[in-house]
Structures are given as structure tokens and as C-alpha cells.
Amino acid sequence: MEFDKITASRRGFLGLAGAGGAALALGAGGAQAAKVRTNARILILGAGAGGAAIANRLTDRLEGAQITVLDGKQEHWYQPGFTLIAAGLRPASYAQSSITGWLPRGVNFVNEYAAELDPEANRVTTTGGQQIDYDYLIVSTGLVLDWDGIEGFDLSLVGPEHGISAHYAGPDYAETSWRALDKFTDEGGVGMFGRPATEMKCAGAPVKICFLGEDIATTKGNRDRCEFIYNAQAPNLFGVPVIHHRVRQIMDERDITYRYNHVLKAIDPGAKTATYATPDGDVTDRWDFINVVPPQRAPQVIRDSGLSWADRWVDQGWIEVDMQTLRHARYSNVFGIGDINGVPKGKTAASVKFHLPVVEDHLVSEIAGQEATRMYDGYTSCPLITRVGRAMLVEFDYQDNLTPSFPGLIAPLEELWISWLMKEVALKATYNAMLRGRA
């Protein structure tokens, strides 16, 4: 029953580009349940995809709750759009909007960051010195990009002048990164791609930008002047074996060189070299273009709070939540949504989409004195773009099983135009609807 529901809602997330008509047959959803009355103080840390969406959902479900959202940023970033920006297909503004535009009326938005979090005292102190006490805490801070983890790298180096791309850094950097990729695919040379050894958001994105770069060079007629090298941090190109083999096959077909167990540790922008840690010692290579994806970790305030796992990901600090209920293992009034969760898979917007109903159910049920039933199965998805105009709709769960939303209709490992349509047209709209608590 539970998984039937999850499958249906997965169709909701992905099924809007081409199969909308068929999906309509699934029928209209049930009427909105009556609101639960409470005076609980709920604090949401972070107003990104997870924070904004859960604020909207809880506002719809609860009557009288004091909901506070704490985030020092002004701008909301649609991060799944960064790859399109870095490939010259969208401007930076495509991923930029105001945080406050996504938050529901009636919540208290504090435009500061958390400076200190004490889960024993149920209290957060903000960077402005304000103390906020809570009954329930939802941690949706996202993660931090550890640019200092790459020796010699600085964000000021990003752009065509140095041939450096860093499209994870934000919409403006993604746009500057495109100018570097554009120049590289015009002039040719050696292009380096790869990913960090830590857990990371959207593990498909470094592969996508490599495929897009190769396709753009081909379209320009400059493919023979460009060399593409993808550096994987592990002995595979993707953590899910069946997807690894498919990506390897495409890289073989398109003459993209791949190297396993190469972790970027330093770059020299003057000499245009990169140093990789490998099992056989450090290797230094020359490049004309490099896409830098840094190590990724939990924000320091979370790592200092005692919410992180003590014995897993100790250098990264993801919080210790139950992998099915997303409730904290040691503090039962704390939940996690999105990238911050210390679960085996899925730092993606699609994972956020599936974290949301689980956290909502467990929190609202507890307030209402009922038993929660929803569980998260590790589902995540990635429209793995293979070139401008085509993508593979890759979906999988904790067990590395492929979990296609449209079995028999949209093949998960086939390069399809419809999967591109979903990424290009339907995904942002669905994401926005998710933020508003409507999808």
C-alpha cells in the first residue's frame, strides 16, 4: 500500500512532459484532510527546497503552530538548473528567485543563519544573537561546498581566462563556467572533469557536464581538437553498478577517456595542472579546461551540534537520521530533509520530494497523537543528460535497484528525447510546485 502510493507520486514528479494524458487516468487526489490544532513551536533550519516546501506543507496541515524559518540567504537557487546554465542553455536568472516568495504567510522568517544549535536544550542561537526555542526542529540546511579542500583553487579563478569551471558554486558562477566551456570547445585542448570523494549532491551532474561539453564540441565541429577526461573518485563511474556500466559504454562510444580512483586535490592555475590523489600516489596532469567539483560537508554549526553521525562520514558530518523515517536517532523531536541527511543515497531535489511526505507524516502524526506510516525507500532520480536534446531517466533506491516510474514506456537506460523534455521543461515547474507544497 505504502509503496503503491510512492510509485503514484513518483509519476507525479516525473510524468508531466509526455505522459500527462495517461497519468490523468490516475484520477484526482483526495480532499485535503482537516487541520490539526496545535501550539507547537516548529523551527525549520534552511529555506532551500526542503525548508520552503515543508513550511508550506505544515502550514496546510497545522492550525496554530508557530513555524519559524531561519536562513541567512536572500536568494533561492534552483540547483537542478545549474547544469543547463553551465552548458549555455539558460541564463543565470533561470535559477534565481527570492526566498521570501516561496514561504507561506503566517510563518516567521528570520533572515539570519544559525550560529549555535543545542539539541539538549531545544534551542538555536542565530548569527544576530537571537535565541529561538523549539518543540520540533527540521534540519534542512543543505550542505557546504568545501572549495578550500582543493589546494590552489579560488572562486575568483572561474571563467574563460583561466579555463576553470565551477558550476556547483551558484547561478552566476555557472554562467561564467559556460564561458570557459564555450572557449574550450572553440579552441580545443584537454578538458578535465570529475567528482570529489565525499558524498555529494547530484552525483550525475559531473558526468552530465562532461557529456554536454563533448556534444557541444561535436556540434561546433571541433571534437577532434578536444580531449575529454573524466576522473572518477571510485573504481566506477557511478555508484549504482548498472548505471556505471551504461555510462562507461556511452563514454567508450564517444571516445571520452575515464580514469578510476582519481581524486582532485590541487590545481595550479598558472601552470594549468591538476594533481590527483590515486592509490599509486599523486598524479599531476596538464589541462586547458577543468570543471572543479569540491568536497561537500555539513555546515559547521551542524557538525558542532552533536547531531552528526559519530562513526560514519566523520569528515563530512551528515546528521544521524533513521534512513526510513528521517527522524533523528538520538533526538526524537529532530527531523532531516535533503542533503544534510546521513543516509546512503540521494542528495537531489527528487530525494527532497520524497523526504517531504515522510517528515510531514511523522511530525503531524505525532502532534495529532497518531501513528505515522510513511517510509522513505531511498528513491532518487536523475535525468542524466547525455547530450543537448537527450537524457536517460535514471531512478534507483537504497538497494541499487532501478525503480522506473514508467516501466515498459520510458526505458531507464535508454537515451531519450522525452527524458530531455522532462529535464528541460517539466522539472522546474514540478520543483516550483513542490516548493509551494502542491506536488
Add this chain to the structure above:
Amino acid sequence: MEEFSLMTILAVFEEMFGRGLFWAMVAVAVAITAAWIYVLIRDRSMSMRKFLLAQLSMPIGGIAAVWFVLLITNSGLRDIGGPIDWIVLLGVFVAGAIGFAILVYVVQSLVRGRPVDS
């Protein structure tokens, strides 16, 4: 609300085009359909001459719809992969063709006015 529902589809389409544009497009489609029903009732018959021209114009509407979709999605016919891609493309073509045929029929009927009974 996490189940897939008509409301979810409407929400997504509102986000895709913007609420105003989406409902404006729905209104235009409804208006053309209503005008078509109006002229059918007014004339109390289908004019085969107008219907012929409407049918002949169908490929134009179909091709225009496919061209529009490819244009706004940064893609081309070379990207069509498996069977589902052909089905979707065909669906876009058919939708454009039918919509344009209705439009052509309605415009003829409204411009030329009510036919004189022979």
C-alpha cells in the same frame, strides 16, 4: 497532496507557463472550441467545403506544433530516440493539426458568415 492528481498537473502547468499565461491559453482554447460549437449550431450542418480546407491545413498546424516544441526545448529531430519519443512527437503533431483545423474552420465560418441555403 503527494498523490498524483489533476490539481498537481494544473499546479505544474501554472508553474511552467505562469498562472496568467496558462489560464489565458486555456481560455483561448475554450473560446475557439466554443466558437466552433457556435458555428455548428448556427449553421446546423458541417460545411464540407470549409471542412476540406480545414483538413488540408492540418499538416501546417501539425508541423508548426512540432517545430514550436523542438524550438522551446533546444532539441531537434535527431534527438528522437525510442518508440515513446515518436509517440510523443506524433501526439504533438496530431494535437497541433486538430487544433489548427478547428481554428481554420471557425475563422472561415465567422468571416464568411452564415451560408445561404441552396
